[in-house]
Amino acid sequence: MGFKGLLSKMKNIGPGTIVAAAIVGPGTIATASQTDAEFGYTLIWAVVFSLIATMILQEMSTRLGVVSRIDLGRAFREQFNNRVLKTITITLVISAITIGNAAYEAGNITGGAIGLATITNIPVNVWGVVVGLVAGLFLWFGNYKTIEKAFVVLILAMSLSFFLTAIVVKPDLSEMVAGFIPTIPDGTTLLVVSLIGTTIVPYTLFLQSSTVQERWKDKSGLAESRFDIIFSLLIVIVITISVMVSAAVAFPAGTGISNPTEMAIQLEPLLGSWAKYIFSIGIFAAGVTSAMTAPLAAAYATAGVLGWSRDLKSGRFRFIWVSILAIGVIFSAIGYSPIQLILFAQYANGLILPVIVLLLMFVMNNKRLLGENTNPQWINIAGWTIFAITLLLSLNSFGIL
Numbered sequence: 001m002g003f004k005g006l007l008s009k010m011k012n013i014g015p016g017t018i019v020a021a022a023i024v025g026p027g028t029i030a031t032a033s034q035t036d037a038e039f040g041y042t043l044i045w046a047v048v049f050s051l052i053a054t055m056i057l058q059e060m061s062t063r064l065g066v067v068s069r070i071d072l073g074r075a076f077r078e079q080f081n082n083r084v085l086k087t088i089t090i091t092l093v094i095s096a097i098t099i100g101n102a103a104y105e106a107g108n109i110t111g112g113a114i115g116l117a118t119i120t121n122i123p124v125n126v127w128g129v130v131v132g133l134v135a136g137l138f139l140w141f142g143n144y145k146t147i148e149k150a151f152v153v154l155i156l157a158m159s160l161s162f163f164l165t166a167i168v169v170k171p172d173l174s175e176m177v178a179g180f181i182p183t184i185p186d187g188t189t190l191l192v193v194s195l196i197g198t199t200i201v202p203y204t205l206f207l208q209s210s211t212v213q214e215r216w217k218d219k220s221g222l223a224e225s226r227f228d229i230i231f232s233l234l235i236v237i238v239i240t241i242s243v244m245v246s247a248a249v250a251f252p253a254g255t256g257i258s259n260p261t262e263m264a265i266q267l268e269p270l271l272g273s274w275a276k277y278i279f280s281i282g283i284f285a286a287g288v289t290s291a292m293t294a295p296l297a298a299a300y301a302t303a304g305v306l307g308w309s310r311d312l313k314s315g316r317f318r319f320i321w322v323s324i325l326a327i328g329v330i331f332s333a334i335g336y337s338p339i340q341l342i343l344f345a346q347y348a349n350g351l352i353l354p355v356i357v358l359l360l361m362f363v364m365n366n367k368r369l370l371g372e373n374t375n376p377q378w379i380n381i382a383g384w385t386i387f388a389i390t391l392l393l394s395l396n397s398f399g400i401l
Contacts, residue, residue, distance in 0.1 A: 009224065009227050009231075013152065013228050013231060013232065014148045014151075014152065014211075014215050014228060015062075015148070015208060015211035015212045015214070015215055015225070015228055015229070016058075016208075016228040016229040016230075016231060016232030016233070017148070017151045017152050017155045017232050017235075018147075018148065018151045018207060018208075018211055018293060018296075019058060019204045019207060019208050019229065019232060019233070019293075020151075020155055020232040020233060020235055020236045021151050021154060021155055021286075021289030021290065021292075021293055022201060022203070022204045022207060022289070022290060022293035022294070022297065023054070023199055023201060023204060023233075023236050024155075024158060024236055024239050024240065024286050024289070024290075025104075025107070025108055025111065025286050025287065025289070025290030026107055026108060026110070026111020026112070026114070026283065026286055026287050026290065028199070028240060028286070029111070029243055029282075029283060029286055030111075031195055032047070032195070032240050032243040032244045032247065033243055033244075033246075033247040034247075035195060035244060035247075037247045037248070037250070039185060040175065040179070040248045041171075041172075041175050041176050041178065041179030041244070041245070041248050042178075042179055042183055042185055043179065043192060043195060043244075044176070044179035044180055044241055044244060045179060045180050045181060045182045045183075046182075046192045046195045046196060047195055047199065047237065047240045047241060047244070048180060048237060049182070049196070050195060050196040050199035050200055051199055051233055051236055051237050051240075053196075053200055053382075053386045053389070054199055054200050054204075054233060055229065055230055055233050056379065056382050056383065056386065057200065057205060057357065057360065057383070057386065058204065058205065058208050058229045058233065059226055059229060059230070059379075060205075060360055060364045060375065060379070060383070061205040061206075061208040061209045061360070062208055062209070062212050062222075062225045062226060062228075062229050063222065063225075063226075063364070063370070063373055064209050064363065064364065064369070064370070065208065065209035065210065065211075065212040065213050065225075066212050066213070066216050066218075066219055066221055066222050066225050067219045067222065067370055067371075067373045068369045068370055069213060069218075070209075070304075070369070071206065071209045071210040071213070071300060071304040071310065072205055072206045072209040072210075072301070072304060072360070072363070073093060073206055073300065073301045073302070073303065073304020073305040073306075074304040074305070074307065075209075075304075075363045075366075075369060076089050076090075076093060076304075076305055076359050076363065077089070077090065077304065077305050077306075077307060078369075079359065079362055079363055079366065089305070089359065090305045090306065092352060092355055093206075093301055093302070093305045093352075093356075094301075094302055094305065094306075096202070096352035096355075097202065097203050097206065097297070097298055097301040097302070097352070098298045098301065098302050098320070098324070100203070100352070101203055101294040101295065101297060101298040101324055102298070102323075102324045102327045102328070104290075104294050105291065105294050105295065105324050105325060105327055105328030106327065106328045106331035106332060108287055108290035108291040108294055108328060109128050109131050109132050109135075109287065109291050109328040109329060109331075109332045110124060110128055110287070110331075110332045111283060111286060111287035111290070112127070112128075112131040112283070112284050112285075112286070112287020112288045112290075112291055113125070113126075113127035113128040113130070113131050113287065113332060114127075114283060114287070115280040115281065115282070115283030115284030115285075115286075115287060116130075116131075116280070116284050118276060118280040118283075119276060119277050119280045119281075124332070124335070125332060125333050125334070125335045128329065128332025128333055129329060129332070129333050131284075131287060131288050131291055131332075132291065132325055132326075132328060132329035132332065133329075134288060135288060135291040135292045135295075135325060136322070136325050138150055138292060139292060139295065139296065139312070139321055139325070140318070140322075143312065144211070144214045144312065147292070147296075148211075148214075148215075150292075151289060151292075154285045154288065154289045155232075155235060155285075155289070157281060157282065157285045158239055158282050158285045158286055158289075159235055159238060159239055161278045161279060161281050161282035161285070162238075162239050162242040162243050162246070162279070162282050163238060163239070163242045164278065165242065165246050165278060165279055165282075166241070166242035166243075166245040166246050169245070169246055169249040169250070170249075171245045171248065171249055175248075176245060193393055196389075196393060199236075199240075200353060200386075200390065202352050202353050202356040203294070203297040203298065203301060204293075204297065205356060205360065206297055206300050206301035206304065207293060207296065207297040207300055208229065210300040210304070210310055212225050212228075215228075219373065222373075246279075291325070291328065294324065294328075295320070295321035295322070295324040295325045296321055298320055298321065298324050299317050299318075299320040299321040299324075302320050303316065303317055303320070353390045353393070353394060354387055354390040354391040354393075354394050357383070357386060357387045357390050358387055360383070361375075361380070361383050361384065361387060364379075364383070365380070
């Protein structure tokens with residue numbers, strides 16, 4: 001594929017950027033910053049591993065949506081004829097995805113607000129309301145194409161701000177390359193779990209299977225849709241590694257970070273006063289995109305498993321995302337620290353992730369839904385390996401292992 005061919009494919013980028021925006025939220029930036037501030041470049045490999053695993057899972061979700069023309073929620077609903085199994089599946093999806101996303105939303109909005117507060121000195125709780133309103137207006141009045149374009153612009157802003165920062169700080173390339181070799185130094189196990197857990201996010205699977213249907217109308221678009229998600233997740237790798245590299249340069253090893261904007265301030269002696277603005281814009285973009293994707297994904301997931309319409313303008317669909325967005329705005333406005341809510345959401349994520357992967361594997365081998373487009377053997381091997389790893393992570397998050 002030549003340069004012109006690549007440019008042609010990039011014109012069709014869209015649904016994948018929404019998933020990318022969902023993954024790169026304030027939590028990802030905070031975790032990546034904390035990891036390299038404490039341990040340097042040693043855990044870059046964990047980001048690469050988790051994103052390769054995410055690519056495999058998202059490709060399955062993409063194939064499901066493009067080929068079968070149904071979303072993951074509906075596929076789960078139709079996978080089982082047994083009423084008990086169907087009810088358990090619906091309950092798990094609604095409780096973990098919807099309630100979990102509501103918990104994350106407070107962190108998303110607060111994260112975006114922190115970026116703006118850093119460069120304006122206007123309180124976080126004021127900006128939190130603004131971020132929530134901006135996200136709400138886009139979702140309420142925008143059609144799918146408008147929302148998709150907004151995500152493309154915001155992802156571009158994130159990519160440029162973090163990537164330029166990583167280049168200018170001039171990292172040690174030999175140490176950086178060594179970080180791609182898997183090692184788990186003492187005291188890093190929980191950070192490895194956090195890095196993987198903030199990347200392999202269950203609700204993005206529901207989001208992807210729905211949004212690809214808006215862009216591609218039949219399975220002739222399968223190749224383009226695969227390029228879309230793989231290219232978009234490569235951007236996520238660049239963004240996350242850029243944040244990690246910047247943190248490793250800005251802070252001596254062993255330094256703790258309680259807020260990612262501390263890194264923007266710490267970079268000023270190296271980069272000048274513009275560093276605070278560039279990095280804060282990136283944090284704001286991460287917050288506002290995640291503030292849009294979490295409610296949207298919850299609405300798609302809930303509507304799918306309950307058999308409701310996925311129309312962005314339908315009353316039930318709007319009720320779900322408005323409720324989740326409102327929770328985030330309220331907690332941000334009253335100045336409530338989102339830490340406990342985020343911890344709850346992480347536990348919900350740890351509980352539901354292996355279940356979602358398990359159900360996804362069943363669906364993707366269902367010939368009734370996918371015909372000749374069921375998983376090939378190598379995808380099944382990769383998928384079951386990811387399931388085993390996510391199960392171990394889930395057990396670890398509850399202190400069982």
